[in-house]
Amino acid sequence: MSANWEKQEGNQGVLTFDVSADEFDKALDQAFKKVVKDVEIPGFRKGKVPRKLFESRFGVESLYQDAVDIVLPDAYSKAVDETGIEPIEQPDVDIDQIEKGKDLIFKATVNVKPEVTLGDYKGLEVEEQSVEVTDQDVEDDIEQQREQQAELVVKEEGSIEQGDTAVIDFKGYADGEAFEGGEAQDFSLEIGSGQLVPGFEEALVGKQSGEETELQLTFPEDYHAENLAGKEAVFEVKIHDIKTKELPDLDDEFAKDVDENIETLDELREKKKEELQSQREQDAENQKRESLIQQATDNADVTIPDAMVETELDRMLQEFEQQLQSQGMTLDMYYQFSGQDKEALKDQMREDAQKRVKTNLTLEAVYYQENLEVTDEDVDKEIDKMASMYGTDADQLKQMLGGNTDALKEELKGTKSIEFLVDHSQTV
Template identity: 35%
Template sequence: MKSAVETLNPTRVRLTVEVPFEELKDSLDAAYKKINQQVTVKGFRKGKVPARVIDQRFGRGAVLEEAVNDALPKFYTDAVNEAELNPLGQPEVDITELKDGETLNFTAEVDVRPTIEIPDYSGIEVEVDAVEVTEEDVDKAVEELRERFASTTPVERAAEDGDVVTIDLEAKVDGEVLEDGIANGVSYTIGSGELLDGVDAAVTGLSADQEATFTSELKGGSAAGKEAEVTVKVTQVAKRELPELDDEFAQMASEFDTLEELRADSRKRLENMKQYDQATQAQERVLDKLLELVEVPVPEKLLEDEINTRKHNLEHHQLGQMGLDLEKYLEIQGKTAEEFDTETREAAVKGIKTQFVLDQLVNQEKLNVNQEELTEHLMRRAASSGMSPDQFAQAVVEGGQVPLLVGEVARGKALASVVEKATVKDTNGEIIDLEDEEEDETAEAPAADADEASAEDKAEEKADKAEEKAEEKTEG
């Protein structure tokens, strides 16, 4: 077999391949054998029809077609390996000549990974947000915790903003009650915005056993997106009462004995969150700077496939789970279809460029992935998917996705190596050493995990007691 490579553009090549006919022998034998199992010829046992009879009865052309279809993938792969190409996607194959007993010639056009030259990136400088936690931030965190321990007390008055009402709902579309349009005993906090648009105005001012009707667009269910006439009946009005912010609250809501200790812990948690956000921000901005330094041609076919995949995942997975279609999503986002297409294309281009550049760095820096790193990544991916590590690992192995996970880890290491050489400053002009922060977090992790476990047990016990108190108060 002889082959030659013609570069059509930086991301596409054409392979021209010449195959001597004798190299088709194995595929021809396999073709005769396959046809033998499929046909019946009088006078011959099944599977024992001679080749010359098959040629006479069914045509030599049918045998050649079967043999070539069988052989092409191997010849194409051999040509790709010989030329040391990195193909992307499936090739477009064209048989240019097939002479029985003489030769098989074909061409194959395919997208390939572009050759990328990565310049010195040690001079990259980026600015990130400073880690600053204000008293207002701490107040907000403590207040959110306080909200979780609020109790409710039934009252004999009209419902007001912030009250918790128990309501029955009935939705009609075109005068007909929907099969899934009835809900009874729903607990709702007025002003939370967690139910239908218009429900807040409808229930405000109503007392127990009073009802009102309003129109609203349904967010989910069998008539999602349609206008419905909704009747809401209040069966109970309850006033929310927040616990006093004192040491007793700290003891009830956490493992701490004083409010001061609780606030200090809240501050530390907020600082850790902001440090994590800062590190993420540094990675994103360093990556953007790196991509600006590198010329990366993008294969058009690969780009179109990536755009279609992103749109499909959004429409059929993410939006589908929320009961939305693309048109409604764009309306909520305040975007036109053209703006959405532009943003999707830009994101796809960046995603492809990022993978090409980081993969090149992996090869250039000879970065490897060990079992421990792969396991840690698998655990994180499992947690984000809502599956157990064992379930996720099984799905990855069965789906043949292990190389993809290895690639993700390797690219993460490549980006980390770039960030390590970059100069990262916060908005106060202070140089941030992200490596030190990661080491500190790693060193503290075992102790923190142990503390968190005991703290959760203690907090859960106190939360149970708090709920008992709230129930007693409600019953009273």
């Protein structure tokens, strides 16, 4: 076969390719064997009609479409490989020549991955981040641990304060009617958590256990339930109990509860400082990488095809659905809760999808511009790293990947490009 790629405006072009007359004849034979099974002509059993009689009755042209369906996928794939183009969506294929005994010629209009014009990506400047961990940072972290281990105890005296948890019944009304989702019994509400309508928690501050009250509130204009957005509402509230946090003593016993591998509070402080130091350094490195990626992407010039954005949006939707499933939700439940539909959610994600596509294209351009390489050793190291992360064996992980590491290699190309940006950057 022969194939020719003629680039046109933007990222579109025409791919011309052929199928030899012999291959086309073989495809016509296959098409006839498929079609003749359902052909009935008086004097012949179904499926036993001679080829010449079939063609004289129906014409050889009646076999063309089935023959084209047989040869086109493989011929197109080979033409793509031969010309080295990278299609980003299904082509629009026309038949330029089709005649028994002659080569079959196709012309396909194809949208391909766009070319990236790189701007500055070497010698980029990034601001140095402080990674210092102070004694106060350590104490703040330990205090968070105390908060997490705090017990809620009933407040025998006094009123509701910030940080308390109020156990309440409530029922909400808008336009005099109770609304869906506006009622609960024995609901534990931490004051200051922002769980309910703005103003709800603040209005309970100073109230007493056993008290009943009405709260006059207004839903925000951008409230997720459109039927309530901007509306005034009345909440009937009954306060059953007030609970306050009782923090554990800051001593060696507390330290042991936090980490069974240590014996004293001083050991806990030392270990926390090391952990915070490691985290600060990792965060600083991540910020550096993100800054360099963003700069290189901003400096690059590329026209992003809608097809690539749509593909990325589909990928982001899948990721979002997996996140929801881990929380026991589905996309349909989210749509109902948020008042959005699939298209509205995609529109909300579109800008991020465009950024992702441009970033990926930029990193790929850097990879090829600098002749970087992902080796088999790089792949093995990444598999070992992933196996350790998931608590499995490297060989088992390879089996899970089906022995195909191409997708992993593509991911590592981006990693190689990011490492190049970091190695050739300047800290200021």
